[in-house]
Amino acid sequence: MLSFPRDQIESHHQLYYLVGHHNEPKDLAVCTKNAWKNYGHRCKSITVLHDINVRVPRGMIYGLLGPSGCGKTTLLRCIVGRLDLNRGEILVFDKPPGSRGHEIPGRSVGFMPQETALYKNFTISEMLHHFGRLHNMNRKDILVREEFLISFLDLPSKSKNVSQLSGGQQRRVSLACALLQQPRLLILDEPTVGVDPLLREKIWTHLINISKTSKTTIIITTHYIEEARKADRVGLMRNGRMLAEDEPSLLLNKYNQTSLENVFLQLCCQDQNRLQEQMPISTRDGDRDTDVPDDVDDQNLSSTSIHVSINKTNQDCLPFDDQKKQFENNPMLFAKRMASNYLILPKIHKIYALMIKDVTVIKRNIGFLMFQFLIPVIQVALFCLCIGRNPEHIPMAIYNSEAINGFPTGNLSLQLLNKINPDQIHFTSFNQFDKAIDAVKQGHYWGVAAIQYNFTQAIKNKLLAFQTDPTTLNQSSLHLYLDMSNQQLSITIQSVLLNSTELFLKEVLSSYKIDPSIVDPPVIIENPLYGNVVPKFLNFAAPGMMISIIFFLAIGLTALIFVVEKKEGLLERSWIAGVTTIEIMLAHVIVKFFIQIIQIIFLIVFADFIFKVEIKGSIFLSIMLIFVQGICGMSYGLLISSVCEQEIEVMEVAIGSIFPILLSSGVIWPLEGMPSAMRFLSNFTPLTHPVEAMRCIASRGWSFGYFKVWFGFVNASAWSLGFFIIAAVLFALRKSIMDDVTIEDDLELSQDLSSQTKSQHNFLKSFSIVEILTQPWTIFLLLSMVVVVFIYVKRNQRRNRNLLGARDYIRHDNSGENLSHNQYDDMERIRQKQQKAYEEQALRHLEQKKIKMENMKPRTDETSSRLKYRSNDHNPLTGQSNRGSGDSCSWRPSSSRRKPAGG
Numbered sequence: 057m058l059s060f061p062r063d064q065i066e067s068h069h070q071l072y073y074l075v076g077h078h079n080e081p082k083d084l085a086v087c088t089k090n091a092w093k094n095y096g097h098r099c100k101s102i103t104v105l106h107d108i109n110v111r112v113p114r115g116m117i118y119g120l121l122g123p124s125g126c127g128k129t130t131l132l133r134c135i136v137g138r139l140d141l142n143r144g145e146i147l148v149f150d151k152p153p154g155s156r157g158h159e160i161p162g163r164s165v166g167f168m169p170q171e172t173a174l175y176k177n178f179t180i181s182e183m184l185h186h187f188g189r190l191h192n193m194n195r196k197d198i199l200v201r202e203e204f205l206i207s208f209l210d211l212p213s214k215s216k217n218v219s220q221l222s223g224g225q226q227r228r229v230s231l232a233c234a235l236l237q238q239p240r241l242l243i244l245d246e247p248t249v250g251v252d253p254l255l256r257e258k259i260w261t262h263l264i265n266i267s268k269t270s271k272t273t274i275i276i277t278t279h280y281i282e283e284a285r286k287a288d289r290v291g292l293m294r295n296g297r298m299l300a301e302d303e304p305s306l307l308l309n310k311y312n313q314t315s316l317e318n319v320f321l322q323l324c325c326q327d328q329n330r331l332q333e334q335m336p337i338s339t340r341d342g343d344r345d346t347d348v349p350d351d352v353d354d355q356n357l358s359s360t361s362i363h364v365s366i367n368k369t370n371q372d373c374l375p376f377d378d379q380k381k382q383f384e385n386n387p388m389l390f391a392k393r394m395a396s397n398y399l400i401l402p403k404i405h406k407i408y409a410l411m412i413k414d415v416t417v418i419k420r421n422i423g424f425l426m427f428q429f430l431i432p433v434i435q436v437a438l439f440c441l442c443i444g445r446n447p448e449h450i451p452m453a454i455y456n457s458e459a460i461n462g463f464p465t466g467n468l469s470l471q472l473l474n475k476i477n478p479d480q481i482h483f484t485s486f487n488q489f490d491k492a493i494d495a496v497k498q499g500h501y502w503g504v505a506a507i508q509y510n511f512t513q514a515i516k517n518k519l520l521a522f523q524t525d526p527t528t529l530n531q532s533s534l535h536l537y538l539d540m541s542n543q544q545l546s547i548t549i550q551s552v553l554l555n556s557t558e559l560f561l562k563e564v565l566s567s568y569k570i571d572p573s574i575v576d577p578p579v580i581i582e583n584p585l586y587g588n589v590v591p592k593f594l595n596f597a598a599p600g601m602m603i604s605i606i607f608f609l610a611i612g613l614t615a616l617i618f619v620v621e622k623k624e625g626l627l628e629r630s631w632i633a634g635v636t637t638i639e640i641m642l643a644h645v646i647v648k649f650f651i652q653i654i655q656i657i658f659l660i661v662f663a664d665f666i667f668k669v670e671i672k673g674s675i676f677l678s679i680m681l682i683f684v685q686g687i688c689g690m691s692y693g694l695l696i697s698s699v700c701e702q703e704i705e706v707m708e709v710a711i712g713s714i715f716p717i718l719l720s721s722g723v724i725w726p727l728e729g730m731p732s733a734m735r736f737l738s739n740f741t742p743l744t745h746p747v748e749a750m751r752c753i754a755s756r757g758w759s760f761g762y763f764k765v766w767f768g769f770v771n772a773s774a775w776s777l778g779f780f781i782i783a784a785v786l787f788a789l790r791k792s793i794m795d796d797v798t799i800e801d802d803l804e805l806s807q808d809l810s811s812q813t814k815s816q817h818n819f820l821k822s823f824s825i826v827e828i829l830t831q832p833w834t835i836f837l838l839l840s841m842v843v844v845v846f847i848y849v850k851r852n853q854r855r856n857r858n859l860l861g862a863r864d865y866i867r868h869d870n871s872g873e874n875l876s877h878n879q880y881d882d883m884e885r886i887r888q889k890q891q892k893a894y895e896e897q898a899l900r901h902l903e904q905k906k907i908k909m910e911n912m913k914p915r916t917d918e919t920s921s922r923l924k925y926r927s928n929d930h931n932p933l934t935g936q937s938n939r940g941s942g943d944s945c946s947w948r949p950s951s952s953r954r955k956p957a958g959g
């Protein structure tokens with residue numbers, strides 16, 4: 057939360073304060089008033105800054121001293137605008153940091169963080185040029201400053217890699233980056249760590265020099281308390297409280313000490329005694345920082361802690377109260393002002409600097425770039441090789457009783473087995489049925505195909521004599537005993553054997569001159585409107601897979617890059633240099649654009665041309681769709697990095713979200729196979745609609761004009777935008793959102809806060825929501841969400857209307873009135889009854905027709921009484937040739953003889 061209006065302080069407003077006994081007005085560069093800062097959430101928050109008042113005059117060196125963990129860095133981060141206070145105010149050069157038009161964060165501040173925060177693969181020169189470009193310095197100026205800083209800070213050759221430098225040298229490069237643009241305010245967090253005494257002296261001399269000559273204000277933290285004697289003013293901190301603040305010589309005089317270290321020790325002892333007096337006995341030995349109630353004690357204590365400067369005077373020095381009142385009276389005005397703060401257009405020079413930085417990072421790691429190109433290719437190749445292909449060489453056992461027993465009537469069983477493609481099913485023959493079954497149970501085979509001893513005879517009886525008694529049907533069938541534990545394999549086995557059996561039957565029928573088409577099922581699959589007669593799973597899954605590969609790759613890489621930069625302090629350094637999240641993301645997208653386009657082209661070439669994945673539609677449209685989805689992945693990666701602090705967290709969040717998205721978006725299995733609720737939810741994954749669009753382009757050849765295609769594009773773009781906005785808002789406001797909670801805790805627990813203060817904080821809290829809602833990106837996101845929902849609802853209504861039309865046919869009686877559920881069930885029962893009656897009637901009719909046909913045929917013997925055979929044909933029942941028998945008969949029923957196809 058922003059704790060006060062940032063932009064309404066007049067730039068020419070002069071801040072004055074009274075320093076100790078000088079009573080002399082001075083111009084302040086940095087001024088904090090009753091600054092409170094908490095870290096953490098409601099249940100576990102710690103107060104790091106307790107009512108801090110700091111006054112840093114312009115053009116002076118301010119030494120911020122204190123032991124490790126006392127809150128120095130936190131205070132510095134608040135001053136440069138990286139953290140917002142929970143309570144209190146800060147002005148830097150008369151304006152709150154981060155206010156519109158203020159160059160803090162930005163060019164006016166040179167920040168050297170505690171960690172080195174440098175790109176390890178960069179040379180010293182590249183590092184300096186990067187910051188120079190960020191600060192919009194021209195090349196000539198950068199070169200001049202580079203030369204000076206390298207010699208001044210005693211740095212090695214400028215072409216040396218940062219990773220090859222010692223820790224101390226790296227810190228000096230970091231200091232050089234902070235000094236580069238000659239900022240008005242220099243904030244140096246322990247710049248002299250790892251620096252030899254000679255160079256330390258040199259650095260101090262330079263700092264004193266620039267503070268005098270160019271009026272640079274310098275805030276410096278250091279553990280070496282004595283070196284701070286060179287500062288114009290020091291602040292001594294302990295446990296988040298300012299114990300004393302004044303000129304070093306005045307402090308020495310006041311406490312009658314010879315060194316600042318002794319002054320600090322004395323102050324610490326006094327503070328400790330005071331703390332113990334104030335604390336309840338039970339908590340005296342406890343940890344001060346662990347819970348909020350301590351905060352209350354600290355708050356009370358803070359009023360009694362030593363302040364060399366006059367607190368009361370300080371309370372009056374900041375011109376916030378009038379502004380607050382003005383905005384409290386008109387919250388909308390306040391909200392508008394705040395919204396305008398965020399309407400900052402991305403700066404070309406910063407995007408350019410960040411792009412050069414990204415390209416340099418890539419250039420330094422060509423191996424990783426190659427890996428980025430290869431990964432999608434390897435993934436799609438593996439997918440095409442491993443997924444969707446028909447299983448081959450499936451091992452099966454065969455028990456052919458007819459062949460074993462050498463049944464004399466024929467060898468139709470062998471003819472059937474010959475029809476089965478050995479590339480698909482590989483048979484191993486068994487002489488005993490039980491052994492074959494055992495082999496399957498042992499997992500050696502996927503099933504047993506059993507043929508009975510008189511298979512040939514039974515087939516002939518069935519096909520030629522129409523014998524349909526159970527024994528004939530049983531003996532004429534191939535019996536399968538399958539291991540159904542693998543669905544895909546058992547489906548393939550069944551399909552192969554059914555097709556082979558059909559072919560076999562047709563062959564047998566043809567050999568007896570019977571039209572083989574009588575074994576065709578009464579379904580004619582005409583030429584498909586889309587796709588192929590024999591559809592391939594690969595063509596169904598590959599489009600979704602191509603989109604998913606790019607999407608997930610973009611998520612992982614982006615999230616990791618940003619989290620690593622965040623962790624190493626590089627992102628913070630960029631933000632303090634005035635870069636916005638939008639600029640960082642834009643530079644990232646532009647650089648990644650080229651990488652991603654190459655990745656997608658490789659992907660398509662491999663999938664389409666090498667693995668023959670069907671892409672009937674426009675290749676360009678496919679590339680564009682995959683690209684938009686890649687941007688969506690980048691935005692999602694950015695969102696992940698905005699909430700994660702460590703690489704491991706990125707991995708957890710990324711992997712944790714990859715599978716749910718993949719599984720619920722219909723990439724692997726049709727959405728139609730999901731329960732209806734899940735199917736509805738699948739509409740809200742970032743992959744579902746783009747995958748559907750990709751499938752429409754690939755297998756239907758649809759263009760952009762089709763609803764599903766353009767909706768896929770719109771969907772991917774909307775998700776990209778949504779993720780991006782949420783990430784940007786989280787990056788910008790995450791600290792504020794957390795602070796909201798802790799402020800409330802503080803407010804509830806602080807005993808001395810007036811109701812007016814509470815209402816003030818409530819106002820500020822509501823304001824932060826207004827701030828979020830009034831951001832143009834948020835409005836755009838909300839509008840696009842409304843549009844997407846509207847389109848979705850409209851589409852569903854249309855589909856429901858169609859469905860309703862079909863249902864009406866059943867559910868409405870003649871009068872067109874709606875039926876109740878009971879009425880509907882009654883109607884269903886009647887309808888089923890009618891259907892049964894109709895089927896019975898049809899069966900009777902068929903029976904009559906059959907009898908009629910039989911009456912028309914001449915009877916020869918018992919079996920052939922219903923058939924006529926051609927005289928020259930082999931009699932399939934007797935196994936004898938009819939040729940020349942004089943009994944002219946054809947075994948094709950005369951009445952059902954068909955004309956040859958095409959005749």
Ligand SMILES: Nc1ncnc2c1ncn2[C@@H]1O[C@H](COP(=O)(O)OP(=O)(O)OP(=O)(O)O)[C@@H](O)[C@H]1O
Pocket residue numbers: 095096102104122123124125126127128129130131170345
């Ligand atoms: N992000 C954070 N979340 C929670 N606690 C934090 C966070 N950052 C710092 N702290 C805590 O705040 C306190 C002050 O930290 P800070 O880094 O400001 O100290 P410091 O005086 O700069 O220490 P040092 O001199 O060692 O850098 C410490 O107790 C630290 O554990």
